[in-house]
Amino acid sequence: MSIAIIRQTLKALHKHSRVRSGRTSYRVNQWFKWLSPGLSVKRWLLISVGGVILAALGLAIWVKLTPIFWMIQLLKGLLGFITNLLPNYVSGPLVMVCGLLLLLWGQTRTVGSITKVLRPEGDEEIIDMLLAHRRLYRGPKIVVIGGGTGLSNLLRGLKNYSANITAIVTVADDGGSSGRLRREIGVLPPGDIRNCLAAMADEEKLLTELFQYRFSAGDGLTGHSFGNLFLTAMSEITGDLERAVAASSKVLAIRGQVLPATLSDVSLWANLADGRRIEGESSITEAGGKIVNIGCTPANPPALPAAIKALKEAEYIVIGPGSLYTSVIPNLLVPEIADVIAASLAPRIYVCNIMTQPGETQGYTVSDHIKAIDNVCGKSLFNAVLVQNKHPSARAHMRYAQEDSHPVFCDRLEINKLGRRVVIANIMHEDETGCVRHDPQKIARVLLRWYSSTSKKNVILKTHQAVSRV
Structure with missing residues (x-):
């Protein structure tokens, strides 16, 4: 026992x-993180130590060295006593280590006090916050163009790799809560912008629930989402949607920025193969015909200057994913945006949808998606297309077949004829009900990997060209 x-x-x-x-x-590891290069901490620590030494020297000069003299004598006697007990090659390093430990302890307690103020819940060390901030704000300047749930899913993944993200979003929506606010108050539809703001926020889960909350009761409130009402109120206060989004971004502390493609009150129209002309974004999908031409009223709307600036400075441009004719192409109906993308030297990739969409892309292959964009813009906007490589499960097939929706077929030969490179990867997430979406983390990893490899090739090519000229 x-x-x-x-x-x-x-x-x-x-x-x-x-x-x-x-x-x-763990604590020792956290201490050594402060010595990481690029944090600009070591230099200030050394300056602080130098300041303490200078202040002590100034005090000694001020009091004519009288008290300092006795302190030095006392310290000399103490050190002499220690040296008599221990040899100098032991006592010296021992005293030095004690001094460094005291300095490190004091600095750690100081940082701990600051951390408690900045992060009261204590779920993240301040050094980890600084390292993450440094990594994110050194990320590439990425511009993403699109709308709908596809774009917000992509942003959820990309924000973990870079804080220099600009989302350019369509403002042609005229259905649901956005459409009601557009008709009743005269504001630009805030729905897609709302989704992007929620996706790029730090506290994404709570903010998404808040912004997506729809009122189920109340005279005039039923069906409206809180996020749409919030952006509408901000538009009224600040004067326009651009300022409203900028102010909301500061309030919500999002990583990057969200910009409308234009501030014009744009309305979509589409000509169908059966001769019908459909007016309005929500009516185009509901019409259920084959789209042969699409445009907007007014034609050739002016681009938002901030969006053009972001595209010119972009190091990486991603188009899609999203509904081809009602989320992606509406942004490209702004001529300045299409022209700047076509002229850009940055890597440009189109993220193709996983499933066809009834009323828009029934029977479409990957090359059909590319041709639709090329025909609308009259030029080639991207040099690669990202395609899902695995088919959904049988359960998902059965679910989508009931809606006359099927996986988008990758016809590589036709894509190659269009002069596009095909990037194939598993970027799909399928939930327990068989609903298929782009996986935010998978798609972000694939896009950043392709960007890195393309950037390296461009650097090698430029170096080779420079050497050839010499």
Whole structure:
């Protein structure tokens, strides 16, 4: 019995020591993070130490060295006593280590106090916040163009790799809550912008729930989402949607920026193969015909200057994903946007949808998506297309077949004839009901990997061209 008790005690002590050791190693690791290059902390620490030394020297000069002299004498006697007990090659390093430990302890307690103020919940160390901030704000300047749930899904993944993201969003929506606000108040539809703001916010889960909350009761409120009402109110206060989005971005602390493609009151129209002309974004999909031509009223709307500036400075341009004719192409109906994308030297890629969409892209292949964009713009806007490589499950096939929707077929030969490179990867997420969406993390990893490889090739090509000229 006593042996069993002793064994349990030893196990408990061993477990406790491992926990303490783990805590100690974690704390030491956190200390050494402060020495990471690029944080601009070491220089200020050295300046602080120098300031302490200078202040002590100034005090000594001020009091004519009288108290400092006795302190030095006392310190000399103490150090002499220690040296007599221990040899200098032991006592010297020992005193130096004690001094460094005291300095490190003081700095750690200082940083801990600051962390408690900045992060009261204590769920993240301030050094981790600084390292993440440094990594994100050194990320590439990415411009993403589109709308709908596809764009917001993409942004959820990309925001973990760069904070220099600009989302250019369509403002042609005329259905649901956005359409009602557009007709009743005269504001530009805020729905797609709302989704992007929620996706790019730090507290994404809570903010998404808040912005997507729809009122189910109340005279005039039923069906409206809180996010749409919030942006509408901000538009009224600030004067236009651009300022409203900028102010909301600061309030919500989003990573990057969201910009409308234009501030014009744009309305879509489409000519169908059966001769019908459909007016309005929501009516185009509901018409259920084959789209042969699409445009907007007024024609050739002016682009938002900030959007053009972002595209000119972009290091990477991503088009899509989203509904081809009602989310992606409406942005490209702004001529300045299409022209700047076509002239850009940055890597440009189109993210193709996983499934066809009834009323828009029934029977479309990947090359059909590309041809539709080329025909509308009259020029080639991107040099690669990202395609899902695995088919959804049988359950998903059955679900989407009921809606006359099927996986988009990748016809590589036709894509190659169009002069586009095909990037094939598994970027799909399928939930338990068989609903298929782009996976935010998978698609972001694939896009950043392709960007890195393309950027390296461009650097090598430019270097080779420079050497050839010499």
